[in-house]
Amino acid sequence: MANFNAQLPTIFGALSDPTRLAVVERLVTGPASVSELAKPFDMAGPSFLKHLKVLEDAGLARSEKKGRVRTVTLSPDGLHWVEEWALRHRRLWEHRLDNLGNFLVKGNN
């Protein structure tokens, strides 16, 4: 998890496309072949493979070819990083609001 901050913009970029987001949402339920993953999308094969490459480059998925079938698996660390980042910054925001609230209450007494 050393490159946490350096990797985040790339992870967010990988999730910024509806097709790639839908692929991640499918992969959390288990590994799938490329052809199974591509089925819901009206898209040429090479275009879909480019999307998979973006997910792999961002560390959100990995794939392995056995015979003629390439199977794609989620790499869950990326989801952890996204969750941690959002949680941490939401807490900072709420902490600030709490402090502001305390300050206003004290100011009125």
Place this chain on the structure above:
Amino acid sequence: MANFNAQLPTIFGALSDPTRLAVVERLVTGPASVSELAKPFDMAGPSFLKHLKVLEDAGLARSEKKGRVRTVTLSPDGLHWVEEWALRHRRLWEHRLDNLGNFLVKGNN
């Protein structure tokens, strides 16, 4: 929160740039003027304003001009959505691993 899924790729896209990510990380500590936000970045004014516009369009920030000063404030809903999405999908992934673990344990008994 009606447009949760439709808005997510746009929110992730807004967070996919290191400058915009740093601006959000600054805004969780409180509102700031545009010039204060721009200070840490070696960037022309118009380029920085474009980044702010992307954050506003994604619903992650809002800004208000009083006199000559434009003040930018975080809109925290976007962070909530990101956190909820990542949390929900991490849980789905872990639930699947739990089921797989139970299946393997039962299979060995």
